[in-house]
Each structure stands twice: as C-alpha cells, then as structure tokens.
Amino acid sequence: MTSEKILQxxxxxxxxxSEVDSMNIVWHGSYVLYLEDAREAFGKKYHLEYLYMYEKGxxxxxVDMQLHYKTPLKYRxxxxxxxxxxxxxxxxxxxxxxxxxxxxxxxxxTATTTQVxxxxxxxxxxxxxxxxxxxxxxNGIQ
Amino acid sequence: MTSEKILQxxxxxxxxxSEVDSMNIVWHGSYVLYLEDAREAFGKKYHLEYLYMYEKGxxxxxVDMQLHYKTPLKYRxxxxxxxxxxxxxxxxxxxxxxxxxxxxxxxxxTATTTQVxxxxxxxxxxxxxxxxxxxxxxNGIQ
Amino acid sequence: MTSEKILQxxxxxxxxxSEVDSMNIVWHGSYVLYLEDAREAFGKKYHLEYLYMYEKGxxxxxVDMQLHYKTPLKYRxxxxxxxxxxxxxxxxxxxxxxxxxxxxxxxxxTATTTQVxxxxxxxxxxxxxxxxxxxxxxNGIQ
Amino acid sequence: MTSEKILQxxxxxxxxxSEVDSMNIVWHGSYVLYLEDAREAFGKKYHLEYLYMYEKGxxxxxVDMQLHYKTPLKYRxxxxxxxxxxxxxxxxxxxxxxxxxxxxxxxxxTATTTQVxxxxxxxxxxxxxxxxxxxxxxNGIQ
Numbered sequence: 001m002t003s004e005k006i007l008q009x010x011x012x013x014x015x016x017x018s019e020v021d022s023m024n025i026v027w028h029g030s031y032v033l034y035l036e037d038a039r040e041a042f043g044k045k046y047h048l049e050y051l052y053m054y055e056k057g058x059x060x061x062x063v064d065m066q067l068h069y070k071t072p073l074k075y076r077x078x079x080x081x082x083x084x085x086x087x088x089x090x091x092x093x094x095x096x097x098x099x100x101x102x103x104x105x106x107x108x109x110t111a112t113t114t115q116v117x118x119x120x121x122x123x124x125x126x127x128x129x130x131x132x133x134x135x136x137x138x139n140g141i142q
Numbered sequence: 143m144t145s146e147k148i149l150q151x152x153x154x155x156x157x158x159x160s161e162v163d164s165m166n167i168v169w170h171g172s173y174v175l176y177l178e179d180a181r182e183a184f185g186k187k188y189h190l191e192y193l194y195m196y197e198k199g200x201x202x203x204x205v206d207m208q209l210h211y212k213t214p215l216k217y218r219x220x221x222x223x224x225x226x227x228x229x230x231x232x233x234x235x236x237x238x239x240x241x242x243x244x245x246x247x248x249x250x251x252t253a254t255t256t257q258v259x260x261x262x263x264x265x266x267x268x269x270x271x272x273x274x275x276x277x278x279x280x281n282g283i284q
Numbered sequence: 285m286t287s288e289k290i291l292q293x294x295x296x297x298x299x300x301x302s303e304v305d306s307m308n309i310v311w312h313g314s315y316v317l318y319l320e321d322a323r324e325a326f327g328k329k330y331h332l333e334y335l336y337m338y339e340k341g342x343x344x345x346x347v348d349m350q351l352h353y354k355t356p357l358k359y360r361x362x363x364x365x366x367x368x369x370x371x372x373x374x375x376x377x378x379x380x381x382x383x384x385x386x387x388x389x390x391x392x393x394t395a396t397t398t399q400v401x402x403x404x405x406x407x408x409x410x411x412x413x414x415x416x417x418x419x420x421x422x423n424g425i426q
Numbered sequence: 427m428t429s430e431k432i433l434q435x436x437x438x439x440x441x442x443x444s445e446v447d448s449m450n451i452v453w454h455g456s457y458v459l460y461l462e463d464a465r466e467a468f469g470k471k472y473h474l475e476y477l478y479m480y481e482k483g484x485x486x487x488x489v490d491m492q493l494h495y496k497t498p499l500k501y502r503x504x505x506x507x508x509x510x511x512x513x514x515x516x517x518x519x520x521x522x523x524x525x526x527x528x529x530x531x532x533x534x535x536t537a538t539t540t541q542v543x544x545x546x547x548x549x550x551x552x553x554x555x556x557x558x559x560x561x562x563x564x565n566g567i568q
Contacts (some may be wrong), residue, residue, distance in 0.1 A: 017476060018462055021301065022308045022359065028204045029174035029302055036171070036444055050443060062170045065209045072203065075306065159334060159447065160320055160455055164501065166448045178302055192301060217448065312488045313462070316455035346454045349493045356487065 005140050007085040011041040013099065015075055025072035031109055032065070035097055038083035039113075042095070046085075046139060056131045057120050060093055064114035071106045078102040087141050091128045092116055147282050149227040153183040155241065157217055167214035173251055174207070177239055180225035181255075184237070188227075188281060198273045199262050202235055206256035213248045220244040229283050233270045234258055289424050291369040295325040297383065299359055309356035315393055316349070319381055322367035323397075326379070330369075330423060340415045341404050344377055348398035355390045362386040371425050375412045376400055431566050433511040437467040439525065441501055451498035457535055458491070461523055464509035465539075468521070472511075472565060482557045483546050486519055490540035497532045504528040513567050517554045518542055 019030035043049035053060050073079055079101050086094040093115040099108040117125040117132075136142035161172035185191035195202055215221055221243050228236040235257040241250040259267040259274075278284035303314035327333035337344055357363055363385050370378040377399040383392040401409040401416075420426035445456035469475035479486055499505055505527050512520040519541040525534040543551040543558075562568035 020306045022304045024306045027302050032171035063211045067207045069205045162448045164446045164450045313458035347495045351491045353489045
C-alpha cells in the first residue's frame with residue numbers, strides 16, 4: 001500500500017484592473033491566463049517548461065480545457081491558484097487547478113487542462129515520450 | 143411527432159495577428175473571445191442580449207466552459223463559428239459551439255458554455271425566469 | 285501643382301463585452317487591437333501585409349505608438365476606424381488613425397504608429413527597402 | 427536650492443507565453459498591461475489607488491499614452507518596470523515609465539501616460555482636486 005506523491009505548485013494571482021468586466025468581477029476569459037501562469041509556475045518548480053520540451057523535440061499543445069466557475073473574483077481580492085499534475089499512463093499532460101479567493105476564503109474556480117505531445121513535424125505521439133518518463137522517475141512518480 | 147426547431151447563429155472569425163502565439167497558431171485563450179462573439183451574434187439575431195437581460199433584472203454569468211481543440215487555426219485562415227442554443231428545462235442558458243476552418247475545411251474546435259441566472263441582488267434563480275419562457279415561446283421552442 | 289493622393293482604409297469596430305472595463309467604457313488597452321485591425325485592413329486593401337513583407341525578407345516591428353483618447357466608447361456603440369498612410373522619405377512606416385463613434389458622431393481617438401524595417405538577421409534598415417519604393421510607385425504616391 | 431524628491435516605484439515583470447507573438451517577442455500591446463501593473467504598484471506604495479480616488483469622488487481616465495519601443499523583450503527574459511510621478515501644476519496625473527530587460531541589461535521601453543480627473547457626473551476638472559494636493563503634501567512634493 002503506497003501513499004501517492006503529488007506534484008503540485010502554487011502561485012499568487014494579482015488581479016489587474018483590466019481583467020475585471022463591467023459587472024466588477026473578473027471576466028471569465030481572464031482565468032485562462034491564470035491557468036497559464038500556474039503551468040509556468042509548475043514548469044519552473046519541476047523543470048518541465050515549454051522551452052525544455054521544445055529542446056527535447058516536442059510541442060505540447062492544449063487540446064482540452066474545462067473551467068467551472070464557483071464564486072466570482074473581484075478587483076482587489078487576493079487569490080491563489082493551486083496546480084496539480086494528474087499522473088496518467090496516457091500520452092498526455094493533465095493538470096487540475098483550484099483557485100482560492102484568499103480575501104473571502106471561498107473556492108473561486110476549478111479547472112482541468114489536457115495537453116498532447118507533437119514531434120517537430122507536428123505529428124501526434126501515441127505513446128509517452130521518453131523524456132516524460134524520465135522526468136516522472138526523477139520526480140518519484142514512476 | 144415533432145421535428146425540433148434549432149436556434150442557431152453563425153459568425154465569421156477574423157484572426158488577429160495578436161491572437162497567434164509563437165508557434166504561429168491561434169493561442170488557446172483567444173477562442174474564449176470567439177465564443178463571446180458568437181453569443182453576441184446569437185443575442186443580436188434572437189434578441190437575447192446582455193443589456194436586454196439586464197433590463198429584465200437579470201445577470202447571466204458563465205459558470206462552466208468546456209473547449210475541445212481539434213485542429214489549430216493559423217493566422218490568415220478564414221474561419222466561422224456556429225452557435226446553437228441547447229433547449230433545456232433547467233434554469234440555465236447552454237450553448238454549443240463549433241468552429242470551422244474555412245481554409246482547410248477542418249473542424250477546429252467544439253465548445254459548450256453554461257450560464258445561470260442571478261437577480262439584481264446576485265441571488266441564484268432556481269427556476270427559469272419568466273422572460274426566458276416568453277422568449278422561448280416567441281421563438282417557437284416551447 | 286499636385287493634389288496628393290492619400291492611401292487610406294476604413295474598418296467598422298465591433299466592441300466586445302470583454303473590451304469594456306468596470307466603468308462601462310472600452311478599456312484603454314483595447315484600442316491597440318483596433319489599431320492592429322486597421323493596419324490589417326490597410327494591408328489587405330493595398331497589399332502590404334505582414335506575410336508579404338516577410339516574404340520580401342523584412343520584418344516591420346512597431347517602435348512608437350501614440351494614442352490620444354478624446355471621448356470614451358461604450359459597449360454597444362457603433363464605431364469605425366480610419367487609417368491613413370503618412371508618406372515619408374524615412375525608412376519607416378507611419379500610420380495615422382482616427383476612431384469615430386458612429387452612435388454619437390464624436391471623435392473617440394486619434395493615434396499614430398511608427399514601424400521600422402528589419403532584415404531577416406534583425407538588422408535595422410537605414411534606407412527604404414526597394415519593395416516599399418515599388419509599392420509606393422504602384423500606388424501612385426511616388 | 428532644493429533637490430527634488432522623486433516618487434517612484436518598481437515592479438518585476440513576468441512575461442507570459444501568451445504575451446509573446448509569432449516573432450517570439452512580446453507583442454507591442456502587452457506593454458500596456460505592464461504600464462497598468464506599474465500604476466498599480468505605484469498606487470499601492472503611495473496610497474493613490476483607483477478605489478481610493480473613486481471613494482474621494484473621482485475617476486482618473488487615461489487620455490494620452492505614448493510608448494517608445496527600444497529593444498524587444500523575449501519570452502523568459504526577466505524584466506522590471508520603473509514608474510515615476512511627474513510633478514505638474516496641471517489638473518493631470520502624468521507618469522513616466524522605463525522597462526529594463528534584466529537578462530540583457532538593455533532598456534526595452536520608455537512610456538508616458540496622462541490621466542485627467544472627472545467627478546462622479548463625468549465632468550472634467552480644470553483644477554487639481556484637493557485630495558491630490560493633500561496627497562502631494564503628505565508625500566513631500568508640494
């Protein structure tokens with residue numbers, strides 16, 4: 001029986017005036033940027049960055065994005081995003097996200113993104129690339 | 143036995159240079175704007191606009207958004223988005239979207255958004271507001 | 285004595301809900317997109333597009349942008365942008381813009397952008413590239 | 427003989443993947459967000475925030491924005507923005523900005539923005555509002 005190691009990162013969100021809409025709440029599209037910030041933070045922490053993948057000869061385009069809005073963030077709210085790597089045997093990168101409103105203590109959003117791997121000829125990879133398996137091993141999740 | 147009437151609208155998409163990322167494809171977040179444009183086009187065609195809802199005393203914030211990326215759009219591709227109203231008995235506005243790449247003939251994206259109704263005190267409505275039922279009747283889908 | 289020929293293009297602006305800020309007016313940064321749309325429209329009309337320049341072996345990055353906000357555009361206002369090519373002997377592309385609020389008849393914004401030419405090694409060109417001189421001749425402004 | 431006190435703030439810029447265009451450099455419109463971030467940082471440091479002004483009964487819309495692009499920022503470059511308050515007797519808020527590329531040591535951009543004051547009826551103020559004069563005094567620049 002094993003307790004599974006979870007790879008996760010956190011990042012504080014600074015809400016920009018321009019990210020708020022005329023109802024004084026963060027525009028629903030702005031959250032896509034927060035998810036991207038979270039993937040950046042995860043990539044920095046665990047060395048799985050766009051450029052690193054690119055150097056290994058791979059692109060990892062997003063093929064699926066699901067956002068569930070729970071409570072609206074407002075301008076001046078402090079918030080943080082938590083990103084977790086979902087360990088899967090499929091040739092995919094799946095991340096789960098939670099955004100917390102630190103001002104109110106409420107859960108603001110949950111989300112999931114799925115990326116696939118393309119080689120430099122833009123051909124889809126059907127099996128997990130070696131460098132990802134190595135990366136998993138290095139991080140103790142395989 | 144009835145054939146169901148489908149309310150749908152279409153809009154051509156003009157891809158901006160700034161919507162393309164460093165891989166020369168449309169950035170995944172830009173599609174959120176295209177969905178918004180489609181809802182606008184639908185609202186104009188069927189008189190279900192933000193301001194109209196607001197005058198009736200309701201907000202309709204987005205609570206769920208799902209995007210499935212099929213093939214990437216590139217700068218200079220011609221594209222169109224099709225938006226369809228999903229007729230539901232729930233107190234929700236659900237739209238389904240398809241984006242077609244007119245240059246290649248490929249399906250570029252499918253998506254679904256769900257909105258709920260709030261009154262002017264930001265309280266969630268658990269039953270369909272009257273003005274929506276009237277709007278459905280007017281458009282022959284109730 | 286000559287009347288000078290003016291190269292200019294026009295484009296209608298559709299104001300997106302997401303381009304409006306919490307004061308219900310178009311966010312000042314959104315106008316940068318309208319200017320880009322105008323350059324696109326100009327490029328299409330007079331065959332001076334990014335890709336065309338790129339094929340000729342040149343980039344034309346923006347080095348200067350000035351915006352003067354006159355009256356705010358609101359969500360639902362109809363607006364159009366007029367872009368004019370400023371004919372200069374310098375190795376630059378200079379465009380002047382005017383945005384009109386068609387709903388109120390007011391001038392909403394004036395702006396100017398300046399682009400320079402880089403070759404494919406990203407070296408600045410100090411004299412006007414030949415293909416620009418040819419383009420000017422073709423359009424009767426040289 | 428007096429040395430003038432300068433009010434200034436700094437903020438590190440994190441360049442998002444989505445802020446980079448297909449030439450791999452930061453899209454010129456993204457800098458508008460960095461300027462906004464800088465005004466936020468200045469407002470926080472010197473207590474001159476949008477909400478504070480709003481509580482005092484004033485809006486401060488941007489009426490002029492000038493950007494001079496010196497060298498392009500690239501994805502992964504570290505950068506910082508410096509914002510300085512330009513002390514003027516006019517009924518205006520003028521800020522000067524400099525963005526430095528910390529990775530290369532180069533100056534990336536200089537910019538200036540000008541804001542005016544409106545009262546809650548959206549009428550332009552021709553003289554400096556009292557709360558701004560008090561704010562200047564409090565900060566030793568009047």
